[in-house]
Amino acid sequence: MSGATTPGSKTADAVVIGGGIMGASAAHFLAKKGFGRVVLLEKGRLAGVSTGHSAAIIRTYYSNPITLELAKRALHMFENDRDLLGGDCGFRAIGFLLLIGERLRAAGEHILESERRHGLHVERLTVDEVADLAPPLSLDGVSYGILEPRSGYADPTRTTENLVAAARPWGLEPRAGVAATGVHLHGNRVVGVETDEGTIPTNVVVSAAGPWAGRVGSWLGLKYSLRWSRESDLFVERPSDFGALPVVSDPGLRCYLRPYRDDRIIAGLGAPKDIEPVDPDECDPALDPQMRERIERPLFERIPALSRARHLGGYASLYTITDDWHPIVGPEPGLEGYYAFFGGSGHGFKLGPPIGEALADVICGEAPTIDISPFRPGRFIDGEPLASSWGEGNRG
Known part of the structure; x- marks a missing residue:
């Protein structure tokens, strides 16, 4: 060999x-x-x-x-x-939760069935069950949730x-x-x-x-x-009374978030997303104010309590597409x-x-x-x- x-x-x-x-x-x-x-x-x-x-x-x-x-x-x-x-x-197997709105209902059902055919453990959650799992979330516009308990x-x-x-x-x-x-x-x-x-x-x-x-x-x-896209994430302080939260993907609001260490939440824009063209040799690693605002808008809509949390910085990096x-x-x-x-x-x-x-x-x-x-x-x-x-x- x-x-x-x-x-x-x-x-x-x-x-x-x-x-x-x-x-x-x-x-x-x-x-x-x-x-x-x-x-x-x-x-x-x-x-x-x-x-x-x-x-x-x-x-x-x-x-x-x-x-x-x-x-x-x-x-x-x-x-x-x-x-x-x-x-x-x-x-950290804290679970992965996908929030499905009416527009993506059919696509969500298709993938749910596909995962089950491949022998994966996934659960379809009602809105009430999502609320019990992740109480910090505002569930306006959510029709149901899909949970992967083993993911994280x-x-x-x-x-x-x-x-x-x-x-x-x-x-x-x-x-x-x-x-x-x-x-x-x-x-x-x-x-x-x-x-x-x-x-x-x-x-x-x-x-x-x-x-x-x-x-x-x-x-x-x-x-x-x-193609190359400049991709950004931000950190906000996790409130002391925040409670448990899985990884959350929200294709309706086009954002995602998850716990980061024990004291903060990391969040970014989710798919489907626009490409932010960039030269790989000239990508500024700093989170710019405009991108911070773009991420905060859907994040705070889904979790209003975070709008009062302290901003802890962020970064930008690259996707190769x-x-x-x-x-x-x-x-x-x-x-x-x-x-x-x-x-x-x-x-x-x-x-x-x-x-x-x-x-x-x-x-x-x-x-x-x-x-x-x-x-x-x-x-x-x-x-x-x-x-x-x-x-x-x-x-x-």
Whole structure:
């Protein structure tokens, strides 16, 4: 399985470009399978951009069958994080609650039935039952709720660091602060990666460069249709008498929120959402006043008590968005040894580990338990983009 030719040489059996959740997952599972020396390049720090700023919601509420199966696997992984993800990932199973209004009633029922067919435990709640579960919520415009009791949220930075640390004994070599600057080919075959510290000979490259995946692809003449959106979250102080609250997704008001630590609530704009175009190299990480107001408006409408809570700051980060809002994963046609793994479009954190697991199988020449070929880079040329019941921009 290993591709190294000279024991002890600087040759790597695989080089993964990008130290977010996707790169860390691919590197972790390749190393775990005994692939050999796996070098993980990250020009900044692990989980330093999109991953570290993820709301890190772990939920299974999807309408697309492959995404649903991956989310189901992800939930299992986070429930068993010490065994499957390298350590305690801060997973808190506080439940995921979706608020359904009249406009989305049919779509909600469709996905509820789909989840049940896939063996997931989901509950349809009356408005009164929602009120009992989450008393701080104002339920104007809500027809019913859908609850995933096992779902919740995790710590995205800790998850990424665990994946990397746990795989070191298996051959994973993280190199934070080292940037990839090129990929070398011999004919159509990968033979090395150029970095700002020299060349690493290798026959396998995984591009998990997130917002910079298009730039990495351009080194090989590849052109991806990608967009980037500046995505923001804010924090408000959690009132002392607030009570219990699950993760809440509100597609009617287009916002989401969840507890953050013990003393605050994190909230952001929910899907379907507008793209806030941004240059990945020039994304201001500060929460601007206009975006703060846009998030506070639906948040305070759904939870009026928070309008009196103290604002505790916020941040902005990046979504890397593909044409169908689903990731691009798999071997690049015509390039031997080059694999894509990017474009989470806002749901990459939870899907990163199970996709990384499946991609490692593919790279090793094995059939993955979950077939990820629908995410293949050529699906758009083939006229087979993925779809969801919610439509573009909701990644459902």
